[in-house]
Amino acid sequence: MRGSFTYCNPTKLYFGKNALQKLADELGKYGPNVQLIYGGGSIKKNGIYDEVVEVLTSCGKNVFEDGGVMPNPTVDKLREGVAIARENNVDLLLAVGGGSCCDYAKAVSVSVNCDDDPWEKYYIRFEEPDCEIIPVGCVLTMVGTGSEMNGGSVITNHETKQKIGHVFGENVMPKFTVLNPMYTLSVPHYQMVAGIYDIFNHICEQYFSGADDNTTDYLCEGLMKSVIHSSRIANKDPEDYEARSNLMWTATWALNTLLGKGKTTDWMVHMLGQAAGAYTDATHGMTLAAVSLPYYRHLVNSAVDGASGPLGEACIAKFARFAREVWGVPAAGLGGEEFSEEEIAFAGLDAMEGWMKELGLVMNLTDLGVTEDMLEGIADSTPILKGGYKVLTREEVIEILRQSL
Numbered sequence: 001m002r003g004s005f006t007y008c009n010p011t012k013l014y015f016g017k018n019a020l021q022k023l024a025d026e027l028g029k030y031g032p033n034v035q036l037i038y039g040g041g042s043i044k045k046n047g048i049y050d051e052v053v054e055v056l057t058s059c060g061k062n063v064f065e066d067g068g069v070m071p072n073p074t075v076d077k078l079r080e081g082v083a084i085a086r087e088n089n090v091d092l093l094l095a096v097g098g099g100s101c102c103d104y105a106k107a108v109s110v111s112v113n114c115d116d117d118p119w120e121k122y123y124i125r126f127e128e129p130d131c132e133i134i135p136v137g138c139v140l141t142m143v144g145t146g147s148e149m150n151g152g153s154v155i156t157n158h159e160t161k162q163k164i165g166h167v168f169g170e171n172v173m174p175k176f177t178v179l180n181p182m183y184t185l186s187v188p189h190y191q192m193v194a195g196i197y198d199i200f201n202h203i204c205e206q207y208f209s210g211a212d213d214n215t216t217d218y219l220c221e222g223l224m225k226s227v228i229h230s231s232r233i234a235n236k237d238p239e240d241y242e243a244r245s246n247l248m249w250t251a252t253w254a255l256n257t258l259l260g261k262g263k264t265t266d267w268m269v270h271m272l273g274q275a276a277g278a279y280t281d282a283t284h285g286m287t288l289a290a291v292s293l294p295y296y297r298h299l300v301n302s303a304v305d306g307a308s309g310p311l312g313e314a315c316i317a318k319f320a321r322f323a324r325e326v327w328g329v330p331a332a333g334l335g336g337e338e339f340s341e342e343e344i345a346f347a348g349l350d351a352m353e354g355w356m357k358e359l360g361l362v363m364n365l366t367d368l369g370v371t372e373d374m375l376e377g378i379a380d381s382t383p384i385l386k387g388g389y390k391v392l393t394r395e396e397v398i399e400i401l402r403q404s405l
């Protein structure tokens with residue numbers, strides 16, 4: 001490992017079937033006014049809402065409801081949430097839901113006492129908060145994003161057709177999160193597999209970068225194997241507690257800042273997926289599934305053609321390592337003929353494709369509502385990052401999007 005870094009993760013986690021019992025201890029640390037943030041109503045159907053409200057009431061809290069947080073929360077909803085927090089002098093923002101509720105809570109937390117327009121300040125100018133931040137706590141009901149233990153907050157602006165994530169620092173990360181895998185059992189299959197692919201891709205985004213020997217990459221391989229293993233069990237039997245609990249724990253570790261330490265990290269799949277999401281409002285994990293393989297195959301092809309620059313060799317080596325370590329691709333065929341590194345690299349991506357199809361992921365942007373005439377606009381909304389194995393040109397972005405249709 002060659003990078004230098006500071007590591008600190010302040011989020012306290014309570015994991016397991018009885019984890020909600022710890023909520024009362026946490027609530028005791030904050031003032032009386034709690035903004036209860038939740039989504040479109042799933043927590044009312046599955047009973048989690050009642051359980052949480054009971055704890056809040058028994059702790060004597062004044063509860064201010066802030067429901068209706070949509071998947072891919074919008075800047076308009078953010079403004080609504082800020083108004084609720086300001087009107088009621090809120091002491092704690094309690095998000096009960098998936099990544100959308102957690103992300104939204106963080107966006108509200110940095111906006112309540114901010115005089116500027118939050119969209120412009122945090123999502124366009126990427127400034128850090130310089131105001132008092134309202135603390136956030138989470139009760140997670142859907143796994144995938146890692147938002148429960150990171151500073152990420154992704155907000156969508158339908159007017160400008162932009163979906164942008166700001167990764168805030170330690171002071172914005174949730175103070176605590178309740179992780180009860182039982183809460184995830186009612187997640188619909190479509191959302192469950194989208195979340196599973198989101199976990200997997202978070203690991204990929206960090207793994208596919210750099211040319212050094214890095215401990216993080218070994219952690220990534222272990223986590224990827226665990227995701228593949230548990231996803232296959234959960235796909236057949238969504239009620240399997242062990243598989244769902246492993247997925248919950250893996251999701252948290254996939255994006256709680258650990259795996260990115262000492263690495264440049266890529267994140268181009270997320271940039272492409274989020275731009276497509278801004279145009280379609282499609283489910284986050286599905287947008288990633290649709291663009292991943294065209295992007296990864298493009299990276300390996302460019303490296304083979306010598307078009308990748310100095311990291312080309314490292315690119316082929318890393319995709320071949322991924323194939324061997326994660327997918328068990330052998331070094332030689334049955335007849336004993338040795339495969340080249342690039343053959344192994346492509347075989348790994350083929351194996352990944354097989355697994356993605358087995359889960360029932362959406363494998364193209366067309367099925368998510370993207371049409372050819374949107375490609376230029378989506379490309380304009382795709383920031384081109386520099387941490388991966390190749391810095392894309394705008395033409396390459398369009399070509400990858402076209403291949404994803």
Ligand code: NZQ
Pocket residue numbers: 038039040041042043046069070071072073097098099100101103141142143144145146147150151152153154165183184185186187188191195198255270284285
């Ligand atoms: O809104 P409700 O009714 O709660 O229904 C939700 C929603 O329709 C449903 N759901 C959640 N828990 C459930 C449940 N349904 C039944 N039973 C349960 N227990 O699932 C649907 C999706 O929920 P959502 O929170 O939108 O999903 P997810 O956790 O995937 O979050 C997606 C958002 O997170 C952002 C995405 O861009 C997207 O906006 N991300 C945040 C990241 C971060 N903070 O670091 C990183 C990610 O890459 C991602 O970009």
Ligand code: ZN
Pocket residue numbers: 145198202270284
């Ligand atoms: Zn993601």
